[in-house]
Amino acid sequence: MxxxxxxxxxxxxxxxxxxxxxxxxxxxxxxxxxxxxxxxxxxxxxxxxxxxxxxxxxxxxxxxxxxxxxxxxxxxxxxxxxxxxxxxxxxxHLSLDDCNFGTNDSLLKKLNLRNVKSTHEWEGLYFGRIAEYDEEINFNALVTKIENLLEEPVRYWQFNDKKVRRVGLVCGNGGSTTCLKEAVENNCDVYITGECNLYTIQYAKFKGINLIIGSHTFTxxxxxxxxxxxxxxxxxxxxxxxxxxxxxxxxxx
CATH class of the missing domain: 3.40.1390.30 (NIF3 (NGG1p interacting factor 3)-like)
Incomplete structure (x- = not known):
């Protein structure tokens, strides 16, 4: 070809x-x-x-x-x-983040999460997801699952003691507090992305949402x-x- x-x-x-x-x-x-x-x-x-x-x-x-x-x-x-x-x-780039076989949906599938809705809209495309587990899992079990999948260590912060059912996800660069805000507003137990900064961590702590940060590349x-x-x-x-x-x-x- x-x-x-x-x-x-x-x-x-x-x-x-x-x-x-x-x-x-x-x-x-x-x-x-x-x-x-x-x-x-x-x-x-x-x-x-x-x-x-x-x-x-x-x-x-x-x-x-x-x-x-x-x-x-x-x-x-x-x-x-x-x-x-x-x-x-x-x-x-962005179209692959948005589509149903792309970056976000492919990672959700690997984590056995069910897609609830697309989020983080830009120019009619959506680069984030809200997803759920059918049965709650422990936060540490989710961390281990992600590390095994990405084949790399992740950073994580546990700011609540709840088991995980609802997950907010932005593969790649979702480190801004604006991105995290959508996960907070959708009552997520944990937010997963591939970038973070000081504000991401402090905002997650302020709102009591758990945080898992992989790498931009491998998410x-x-x-x-x-x-x-x-x-x-x-x-x-x-x-x-x-x-x-x-x-x-x-x-x-």
């Missing part, structure tokens, strides 16, 4: 209600103009993930994030490296994995491989 055919297949998976937002939050950043037999998937486009993709013999990378603008010069360096290795690249991994697997369904000529990323974020906690 060529790159444009793969992009067409991706676009068919999404219910695009706002084409302007969709195209600003997804798309091809580099087209190597070569046939694609092997897709490499990971959360972030970095020089390290491109190197790993090249070692794996990847023809096209599919990521959740484009190279971050906040890392000055990275985007230009990544394009140069993609060109050097003749690897195409596509990313899909979002299962969404991009789900997208890659959908791309190769019934496609004998396509293969998808995981591009490994470092768990260095866990060391920052």
């Amino acid at each position: 060529n790159v444009s055919q793969i992009v067409d297949k991706i676009n068919e998976l999404f219910n695009v209600t706002n084409k302007e937002i969709y195209t600003s939050e997804s798309g091809i950043t580099y087209d190597a103009k070569r046939r694609v037999k092997k897709i490499g998937y990971c959360v972030n486009l970095t020089l390290e993930t491109i190197e790993e993709a090249n070692i794996l013999g990847v023809d096209m990378m599919v990521t959740h994030h484009d190279a971050w603008d906040e890392i000055y010069g990275l985007k230009e360096a990544c394009i140069k490296k993609l060109e050097e290795y003749s690897i195409s690249h596509y990313y899909n 979002e991994f299962f969404g991009i994995q789900s997208l890659a697997w959908k791309l190769i369904e019934n496609q004998k000529e396509l293969e998808a491989v995981k591009v490994n990323e470092e768990h260095y974020e866990a060391n920052l906690k």
Whole structure:
């Protein structure tokens, strides 16, 4: 398959209600103009993930994030490296957070949580969830479950003694108090996200809601994995491989 055919297949998976937002939050950043037999998937486009993709013999990378603008010069360096290795690249950000097979819903499924409603709306898309367990579980049991799933340590604060039934979730960067406020207003027992700061912790303590902080990268991994697997369904000529990323974020906690 060529790159444009793969992009067409991706676009068919999404219910695009706002084409302007969709195209600003997804798309091809580099087209190597070569046939694609092997897709490499990971959360972030970095020089390290491109190197790993090249070692794996990847023809096209599919990521959740484009190279971050906040890392000055990275985007230009990544394009140069993609060109050097003749690897195409596509990313899909907010729409993957919103969709029913994306970052949030995929993590909920892995945690055996039932989706109650979509939350955290921006431009008609929703990047958060409220979910519930059918039976309450202990907070520490949930922490252990998440650590085993993400394969990394998490930070956590227990600000109430209740068992967990209702969960607020924002995969990736849900560290703002505005994001946490929706979980509070929806009477969640615990809030799970991939970023936090001083205000997040103090607001959680003030409102008595338990807090679990994984990493931005690995709270979002299962969404991009789900997208890659959908791309190769019934496609004998396509293969998808995981591009490994470092768990260095866990060391920052």
